[in-house]
Amino acid sequence: MKRLLLGLVALAGCKPDALPKLGHGAKAVEMTAPLRFHEREGFTALAPPAHIPSSDPDIDQVRVWLKLGDGPITTQAVGDRSVLVFPEGTRADRVEQAGRGEGRFVADIRGTTLTADGPRFHVFRPSAPKPDAPLFGAQWPAANPDAHAAATDYLAERIAKSEPVSSWQPARAQAEVRSFREKNTCLPCHDPARPENTRAGEHGLVNRGTDGSGFFTPYTLFEDEVPLEQYGVHDRSMTDPLVDIVCSGTVVATDGWDRTCPQGAAPRARWRWDRAWAQAPTRAKQRCTQAEWLFERMDAKARKQVTHFFDNCANPHQD
Numbered sequence: 001m002k003r004l005l006l007g008l009v010a011l012a013g014c015k016p017d018a019l020p021k022l023g024h025g026a027k028a029v030e031m032t033a034p035l036r037f038h039e040r041e042g043f044t045a046l047a048p049p050a051h052i053p054s055s056d057p058d059i060d061q062v063r064v065w066l067k068l069g070d071g072p073i074t075t076q077a078v079g080d081r082s083v084l085v086f087p088e089g090t091r092a093d094r095v096e097q098a099g100r101g102e103g104r105f106v107a108d109i110r111g112t113t114l115t116a117d118g119p120r121f122h123v124f125r126p127s128a129p130k131p132d133a134p135l136f137g138a139q140w141p142a143a144n145p146d147a148h149a150a151a152t153d154y155l156a157e158r159i160a161k162s163e164p165v166s167s168w169q170p171a172r173a174q175a176e177v178r179s180f181r182e183k184n185t186c187l188p189c190h191d192p193a194r195p196e197n198t199r200a201g202e203h204g205l206v207n208r209g210t211d212g213s214g215f216f217t218p219y220t221l222f223e224d225e226v227p228l229e230q231y232g233v234h235d236r237s238m239t240d241p242l243v244d245i246v247c248s249g250t251v252v253a254t255d256g257w258d259r260t261c262p263q264g265a266a267p268r269a270r271w272r273w274d275r276a277w278a279q280a281p282t283r284a285k286q287r288c289t290q291a292e293w294l295f296e297r298m299d300a301k302a303r304k305q306v307t308h309f310f311d312n313c314a315n316p317h318q319d
């Protein structure tokens with residue numbers, strides 16, 4: 001009896017849900033109250049000129065959140081281009097939600113933290129498809145293939161054991177886990193300083209380019225025209241009155257359009273400042289405020305590169 005009691009005390013002393021060690025510098029992690037996490041932690045939800053492709057025709061289910069590290073945002077020369085580089089301590093998360101209204105929940109978070117030892121990737125998934133369910137996750141050094149494999153194995157195992165996959169027929173469950181494993185390969189897409197596609201598929205599936213930190217979204221905050229993506233189920237840019245869609249410089253009608261341009265050109269989304277200031281000044285102001293926030297944190301060279309953006313934040317469009 002005494003031994004049993006001692007055993008119980010020892011158990012109580014160690015965390016009952018202690019996270020497993022994954023090895024190779026990979027770590028198991030958790031997130032509680034995921035719907036409010038990024039706001040609570042001081043991240044900013046980015047407002048790019050074009051919508052991010054969404055699983056829902058009426059709401060943006062994907063948001064990119066950014067929290068800056070302490071140092072300045074700098075630039076790096078890559079051939080004849082110059083790309084932005086974010087300071088150590090910066091963290092960016094792509095948060096994908098599913099469902100609507102009260103049942104809306106976080107379905108996937110993938111992100112990068114820039115550290116002195118290089119970037120670390122992380123992925124979180126829900127322990128159940130419910131708004132208040134905690135997320136399980138893993139983080140790993142981006143450049144270490146063993147750590148990546150250990151993190152992927154752990155996540156795949158947890159996904160298979162969690163609702164809804166755990167109650168699916170084996171064939172469907174296995175297909176889901178296989179598809180997760182394929183999507184957990186981050187580096188091919190997030191290759192730093194990747195140029196924008198001028199033709200569909202030129203540098204990969206994604207038409208946008210990346211900055212020097214391998215991010216797609218932040219640089220677009222300073223652009224008035226960005227590549228339109230062709231892969232998502234829905235792209236709300238096509239019905240956004242503040243955005244024109246152009247193929248090789250010519251505006252196209254998007255009613256029933258299949259998101260391809262003649263001769264395989266990559267379509268582009270052009271933000272219309274004139275309409276934004278006239279019809280949706282809150283969105284126009286939001287773009288200017290976000291650009292100012294990043295501009296404040298830039299070194300002189302980076303500022304010079306983006307300063308033209310602010311022409312549209314002043315007259316003649318604004319009162």
Ligand code: HEC
Nearest residue numbers: 052092093094110111112121184185186189206215216217
């Ligand atoms: C098929 C290409 C692709 C793969 C694979 C991919 N991403 Fe992304 N990621 C994107 C795109 C495109 C965005 C921009 C948001 C969007 O369009 O959904 C994005 C957004 C992000 C962001 C927010 C900053 C930014 O780039 O806009 C981070 C951080 C990120 N992904 C990390 C990851 C991690 C970590 C993995 C692997 C677990 C991963 N991504 C896998 C294409 C990819």
